[in-house]
Amino acid sequence: MAGQPKDTRPELAAIAPGNDDGVIDYEIIELLFFAYRDFISDPDAILERRGFGRAHHRVVHFVDREPGMTVADLLETLKITKQSLARVLKQLIDSGYIHQVAGPEDRRQRKLYTTREGKAFAHALAEPQSRRIAAALAKTGPGARETVKRFLGGMKTGSDTSGTDR
Amino acid sequence: MAGQPKDTRPELAAIAPGNDDGVIDYEIIELLFFAYRDFISDPDAILERRGFGRAHHRVVHFVDREPGMTVADLLETLKITKQSLARVLKQLIDSGYIHQVAGPEDRRQRKLYTTREGKAFAHALAEPQSRRIAAALAKTGPGARETVKRFLGGMKTGSDTSGTDR
DNA sequence: AAAATATGTCAATAAAGCTGACATATCCTG
């Protein structure tokens, strides 16, 4: 995981104008803020029409991505409390986007799955985001995807070179 | 801007297991989600100790970065309403982190500045984020900074190649 | 003087999170 030549340059920060705190990388901090704000705005518009919020988005997304997830898995992934999840999950189940199945081994568990409509919903939400990513990558140039993946992965807590998180 | 050989591969998405929606770039969607979640968790811890929230962070940050900003500027940047800003701004002023000065030209305006304490606060909040970014960039490899900047910039709405936003 | 603008503020509402407490069903252990 460190196969490239060491870059010994002292983090030449390239601070934006107007401030000289030095060291602090305000440029990328702000870029991330705006990128994420707009990235999230695409699905927000769709969600609003259906009377849902971001919380619903996250739940549908992860259940769709990992079918058979348990409630506990979802809580772990989203890092929210059971009570917070409950309201949102209930609405999604009532709306017919997600259904539950008692665990085959452990019947206390509720395994979660997206319904056909849930899959379509998840897809509809992801599409504009994917489109935005593709456009940004294309504009950035070839090879951008790999670099961006590595960078974003490195921003995640618990990705400290040593690899396996959790 | 395109000095390298064209990459004609059809966006081979590299979808993660468990789903085959094709086309959708779930990998980067999720990477962004986790990256941002953890990126924001660093300052969150500091804010909590002082009884502030993310909203305060954003306000202190932008005022610190662009001294003399008006309230209208801030509303535009944050894309929130005046009433939402009011409470947060008031608390920051009362806490001595931000102060207002009537505009020299237009005295209806309130130009916003961080106090000495406000600057220190902004710096304290930005530091762990900057550190995280530096670590992620270093791990990604040389040249990552440029690529990441371009990508993140491209994710922002209204950055459609033509360049100058606003 | 009147209209427009920049800001402030009151009140009510909503979304999404939280804590605490407790109920149920199920599994595991002694």
Added chain:
DNA sequence: CAGGATATGTCAGCTTTATTGACATATTTT
């Protein structure tokens, strides 16, 4: 089998951050 642990559900109340609507004040522009 009894009792404890676990997975989930649910009730009640609270907090933060955002919203809309209405209106007040000061100032600038027309």
